[in-house]
Each structure stands twice: as structure tokens, then as C-alpha cells.
Amino acid sequence: MSGLNKETSGNLGRQASGxxxxxxxxxxxxxxxxxxxxxxxxxxxxxxAGTYSAEDPHGKPAYLVHFDQRLSPDGTINLNRDSxxxxxxxxxxxxxxxxxxxxxxxxxxxxxxxxxxxGGHKTFxxxxxxxxxxxxxxxxxxxDDFSGVAGATAATVVEFVRDSRGxxxxxxxxxxxxxDPETFAAVMGRA
Ligand SMILES: [Ca+2]
Numbered sequence: 001m002s003g004l005n006k007e008t009s010g011n012l013g014r015q016a017s018g019x020x021x022x023x024x025x026x027x028x029x030x031x032x033x034x035x036x037x038x039x040x041x042x043x044x045x046x047x048x049a050g051t052y053s054a055e056d057p058h059g060k061p062a063y064l065v066h067f068d069q070r071l072s073p074d075g076t077i078n079l080n081r082d083s084x085x086x087x088x089x090x091x092x093x094x095x096x097x098x099x100x101x102x103x104x105x106x107x108x109x110x111x112x113x114x115x116x117x118x119g120g121h122k123t124f125x126x127x128x129x130x131x132x133x134x135x136x137x138x139x140x141x142x143x144d145d146f147s148g149v150a151g152a153t154a155a156t157v158v159e160f161v162r163d164s165r166g167x168x169x170x171x172x173x174x175x176x177x178x179x180d181p182e183t184f185a186a187v188m189g190r191a
Pocket of ligand 1: 044045046047067082083084085093
């Protein structure tokens with residue numbers, strides 16, 4: 001996989017499609033935070049999704065989606081909006097996941113947020129007004145302000161798992177990590 005400790009990003013788009021199955025269909029993750037004071041290093045937070053196979057749901061991710069790999073191989077997970085500063089109104093980063101379109105070979109998707117470190121040690125407590133929201137349509141599934149993981153440099157937020165019927169369910173999973181984005185992405189599925 002390519003490095004997660006910041007390079008350039010691609011830019012790919014995709015059409016959405018509807019859901020016929022029960023359980024979760026198209027889910028949206030929105031992340032917001034405030035920019036750093038003028039002259040200070042930027043606050044750069046990243047949404048990262050890891051998709052795991054049915055054979056190894058808590059092991060190595062089958063693939064990752066993030067600023068440097070904005071679309072999953074089958075087009076089902078898309079980082080629609082990317083920010084390196086947190087400047088501007090509304091959500092700074094947005095990711096959509098079309099869970100109902102994922103191949104049955106995948107059984108779990110974990111979504112987390114990592115803070116670019118740039119040689120320092122920046123935690124959620126260092127970044128003002130950080131918030132994340134997970135919705136399906138108008139239904140809020142998970143919302144958090146990271147105050148419970150203020151000392152962490154990265155955190156998982158939510159996991160999606162297939163139940164015994166094969167439909168997707170959502171579980172809140174706010175767990176802090178002390179790791180840079182690349183390390184976090186490699187281990188975020190183990191919990
Ligand atoms: Ca970012």
C-alpha cells in the first residue's frame with residue numbers, strides 16, 4: 001500500500017445507486033475540525049476506511065480508502081471530500097460507503113480518523129471543535145466529538161459488520177490509538 005503520511009491525492013467520482021436489501025445501504029461519514037491559528041502548522045485530519053475479508057475480519061485490511069486512495073477497487077467506498085487544513089464551512093472531509101454493493105467476500109469495514117503528525121505529537125485534544133457524524137439518509141448512526149479519546153492521535157469511530165443473514169449492521173467503535181496514520185491504518189482492524 002502507498003504511504004499514509006501525506007502525499008498528493010487523486011480525484012475520482014462515482015454515481016450512487018439504490019438499495020434493495022434490508023440492513024444498511026449507503027452510509028455517509030462526515031468529519032469536521034477547526035483550522036490551526038495563522039502561522040501555526042495546519043491541523044490535517046484524515047478519514048480512513050479499512051475493508052476486511054470474511055476469512056480475516058480482524059486482520060490485515062483487504063484494502064484501504066483515504067486521501068491517497070480515494071476510491072475502493074470496486075467503487076463502493078469513496079472519499080468525496082478531502083481537506084488538509086479544516087478551513088471552510090460544514091464538513092471538511094466526507095466519505096460515502098455503499099455497503100449493500102460490497103462483495104460478499106468482505107465481512108467488515110472499519111472507519112477511523114487519523115491526525116497527520118508531521119514530526120510532532122498532535123492529539124484530538126490539540127485540535128479544536130473536532131466532530132464526526134455517521135448517517136444513513138437522515139438517520140444518525142454515530143456521532144462523537146473525540147473528547148473521550150483526547151489524548152489519542154488516531155481513533156476508530158464505527159465498524160460495519162455483516163450479521164448472520166448477510167446484511168450490514170453498524171456498531172459504534174470510538175477507540176483511541178497512539179499511532180501515526182500509516183501505523184493506525186495497519187492495526188485499526190484488530191480491535
Ligand atoms: Ca485530511
